[in-house]
Amino acid sequence: MDESTALRLNAINRAFYRQTARDFDATRQAPWSGWTRLLRSVRLPVGSVLDIGCGNGRFGRFVAARQAASFDYRGLDNSADLLAYASAHLQGYAHVRADLLVRDILNQPWPKRGAQLVTLFGLLHHVPGLQKRRGLLRAAAECVLPGGWLAFTAWRFMDSARFHRRIVPWSDDIQVEAGDYLLDWRRGSRAVRYCHHIDDAEHESLIAAAGLRVVDDYRGDGGLNRYTVLQRDSGSEPPP
Secondary structure, eight states, X not given: OOHHHHHHHHHHHHHHHHHHHHHHHHTOOXXXXXXXXXXXXXXXXXXXXXXXXXXXXXXXXXXXXXXXXXXXEEEEESOHHHHHHHHHHHXXXXXXXXXXXXXXXXXXXXXXXXXXXXXXXXXXXXXXXHHHHHHHHHHHHHTEEEEEEEXXXXXXXXXXXXHHTTEEOOOTTOOOOTTEEEEEEOSSSXXXXXXXOOOHHHHHHXXXXXXXXXXXXXXXXXXXXXXXXXXXXXXXXXXO
16 A cells, blocks of 8 residues: 555544544443453553553553553554543553653654553554555564563454444545455444454454463454454563
């Protein structure tokens, strides 16, 4: 995918979250059911979490509700509105040292600090272009401390007939990749968002790009998310 197209698709999603942040936060309060299985591999307590594409911080709240030990939670997102919600929600957890940073990780440098648990939930389908998705997985893997974990999901929305009915046609002046869609949003204000469907073949290529050892791989959240949990061996260092 050429850079101008990637920028255009990213702009669609930035506009989407500016328009829908209030409704998005209101409908995104409960933890994902698939996170419960995650804890079979990720051993709590953890000392640090890097949540890339953290939205309103609900994964941080999920961890905070399940461990009493204090931990550092760094959340990155390109939506200042969603991060404002995240800050408000996390204030109720005194043992969470929250550091929330507005950052468009596709177009801006972001601090690649080490963390015991690095997550990308509900994010990769918004990343335009296969090479950018692979590059993001490599960069995320570099942040995993020895013995730590990287967990990511791929939203399998095209496996559901419900989302087929939400596809909006592309305009003729844009050339997208196979698996790229515009989906409409029907809660509160009407809006459209760019989403990419990651099939099994691409998912395997993302695992390979991360370069870490797979410790679990499963479908969760009603089958609509494929989860992969990877781990860096205790004696290994992040790649150069």
